[in-house]
Amino acid sequence: MPNPIEFYFDFSSPYSYLASEKIDAIAAKHGRKVKWKPLLLGVVFKTTGAAPLTQVPLKGDYSRRDFARSARYLGVPFNLPEKFPVATQAAARSYYWLHDQDCDLARRFAHAVFRAYYVDGRDISDPATVLELAAAAGADRAALAAALETPEIKDRLKREIEAAMARGIFGAPYVIVDDEPFWGADRLPQIEMWLESGGF
């Protein structure tokens, strides 16, 4: 069995959402699994000096247009939420806690969070929304609510982000195939070619 592909993302990143709707199918076509890894771009951007795209002069308006057009190009439903970007600590911490118990449950939860934000315009920064989505995916809501109050769950996410940055990750989505890094939803075609040819 070949190595799983690693998929780093932020639940608030539009291009991460677009990639999240495609990456599993691309990997499966080539007999690969995908390891999903949420992180917080806000923490990463403190190191790189980057800012959310929509806040960069001139680039902001273009980005809004490109998010929507790229979604149409990929055939993925998309609405830019009014509140954007949002903090995704609760969602990311919940993901790792759920994943430790049941990785299929964690995957269903991750899709539900992305779609709640980018299709239904819900506020995924609100822990109550996150708990509701987790419960709907099959999680124990009370146990997750209790876990979210512990220092362990915060440390876990912190360590994951530190490990990602130590690997050189500076943005999202960021996909690693064996040792080859790909940044951006627009690199999906290169990822496909890489998987098909074993590198090019």
Next chain:
Amino acid sequence: MPNPIEFYFDFSSPYSYLASEKIDAIAAKHGRKVKWKPLLLGVVFKTTGAAPLTQVPLKGDYSRRDFARSARYLGVPFNLPEKFPVATQAAARSYYWLHDQDCDLARRFAHAVFRAYYVDGRDISDPATVLELAAAAGADRAALAAALETPEIKDRLKREIEAAMARGIFGAPYVIVDDEPFWGADRLPQIEMWLESGGF
């Protein structure tokens, strides 16, 4: 005859070079011409606060890898020059001067400059190199050398850059199809779909 596509670029931008090898053929397939417009990213970046990719923490190493991989993906010969990025005033000013006389000559010159830099590793910031490439493309070397000393040729490039920024252009390559803007060589597939469908 439909409107020409506009193609904004910097001769020192690797992704601009990659797009330059593809954009005319993509346009021609859909009965379109392309208007090439060199600009200076250094001037644009003063407004947006951006920096050359290779100088951004963490992003630098990735970018070098992505330049070369994207070139292989597109089937375009590419070597990152030792001296990178370089100032491209002489090349950009020469382009507009040549274009006022003969647009085919200007196009041959532009391809020659990109390839001299990204295939042969020549220093295109050196006006002597630029003059040699222009002469080889069929230009009057002495007349161009004289023109490069005039304030008119400097003003012309300045005005072109100001006009581009007034249109919201913040990076390169930047392609406008009718009123739709596309940033990045990785948007070539979306440009193709746009031309094919008349918008999506």
